[in-house]
Amino acid sequence: MSLDYDSTPDTSPETGARSTVRDKAIAELRQALLTGRIVPGRALTLRGLAATLGTSPMPVREAIRALAAEHALEIQANGRVIVPTMTPSRFDDLMRARVLLEPEVAALALPRLDRATVKALTGIDDALDRCLENGDVENYMQFNHDFHFTVYRAADAPVLLPLIESLWLQFGPFMRTVYGRVGTITLVDQHKEAIAAIARRDEAGLREAIRNDILDGMRLIGSVDLGREAGAPG
Amino acid sequence: MSLDYDSTPDTSPETGARSTVRDKAIAELRQALLTGRIVPGRALTLRGLAATLGTSPMPVREAIRALAAEHALEIQANGRVIVPTMTPSRFDDLMRARVLLEPEVAALALPRLDRATVKALTGIDDALDRCLENGDVENYMQFNHDFHFTVYRAADAPVLLPLIESLWLQFGPFMRTVYGRVGTITLVDQHKEAIAAIARRDEAGLREAIRNDILDGMRLIGSVDLGREAGAPG
DNA sequence: TTGGACGAATTGTGATCACATTTCTCGAAG
DNA sequence: CTTCGAGAAATGTGATCACAATTCGTCCAA
Known part of the structure; x- marks a missing residue:
């Protein structure tokens, strides 16, 4: 099982x-x-x-x-x-949805992100980096989710937040197979930039950091053949 | 029942x-x-x-x-x-989500909206107008849904389309109570503008028509007291 | 008239069963 | 070695049952 x-x-x-x-x-x-x-x-x-x-x-x-x-x-x-298999069309749409929604919700959350939250974000990002070094994909994904949703949850977005959660649920299984193929060493993110933008109350900067974080993940996919389906033959 | x-x-x-x-x-x-x-x-x-x-x-x-x-x-x-009751916070977020997603998907659909679809849209809008004259709220809402999703469905958006469908499901019951309170005479929409924009392949115009159509509905709400809950006391 | 308490009816939850359909297994024929 | 098919196992669907919790109606007391 x-x-x-x-x-x-x-x-x-x-x-x-x-x-x-x-x-x-x-x-x-x-x-x-x-x-x-x-x-x-x-x-x-x-x-x-x-x-x-x-x-x-x-x-x-x-x-x-x-x-x-x-x-x-x-x-x-x-x-x-x-678990749904990924297709190029679905992947494109998933990325478009993320880029549309997540920077917006992050911007909404910004006024409510206090110093304690920034501290929590830093802690999550550190734990995340350790997972990357150890090649611990599963916990990396857990912390990555925690990082983003610690930001998003601060926004009063009872409708948008579940929408984004749905996107991540659709995204997770596919990303896992991608990470499994390219390894964790090559993974980059914009979390430090996001934290810095939050600290200086820079909405445009935060939007851009989240957007680039998503696009970083997307660029990673470009290195693998999207045509091949995720399930590796036994 | x-x-x-x-x-x-x-x-x-x-x-x-x-x-x-x-x-x-x-x-x-x-x-x-x-x-x-x-x-x-x-x-x-x-x-x-x-x-x-x-x-x-x-x-x-x-x-x-x-x-x-x-x-x-x-x-x-x-x-x-x-059926969830509406709150100001939920309403704001719902509107924000619609304004974010629907113009985008409409723009995506534009290249695929052929003349037959425009003809269908015109037919739907006519039927919709007749419902407005007759005060037939239920069929009006049905045709309004049909109009928008005839546009959105043309976009190859396997992820965004269900998201928008979810928004409409959350929106419907509340709007019905609003219509019931303000009547159908005061209802305005931007469907004719949307059709015209589609006919002249005007992406920006279509985005704006969809956006204004959503905002029209929102402005309608302003005339009723959002604080009061939807369920009328028996 | 109003307030509360008690009992009956109703509700959601989880388990189990029956059944049609699908999937898997395995062996025989080519 | 491959292909096909018959029997067996497993699967999703819908119905029914038992049960604890909740809700509702009613009656009594203040």
């Missing part, structure tokens, strides 16, 4: 809302997709996931439906559930 | 994919939300919807999960499912 369920409950049950099994399943799948733990193209089975999560197929069904509605999973005509 | 199930199957089953009961439930709910047939704040019950659709609660559960994942429905902490 590609979902390594290490029984670490990263959901906080004390947030008021009673967490259901389904919610845990959704959170688990989200995490796996965000860090690219699930290979695109591989079929996910209800009963298999249920066994991994230690439940009946029922909560998994709803979880998969929810993720599919955000286009993080794809339900084929025969009913099989897979 | 607020969902008037008139047994007209608007889904086309001959598209290859075998349509399940769940898919019909999703389509039915989508339609009801887009045309504002379901009042925000009113609780939807699984068994109630199931009875309306003539099925067991099972397909409805998955359908509701899917719509909730697109933020077209909201699942409260106690599990009750409601």
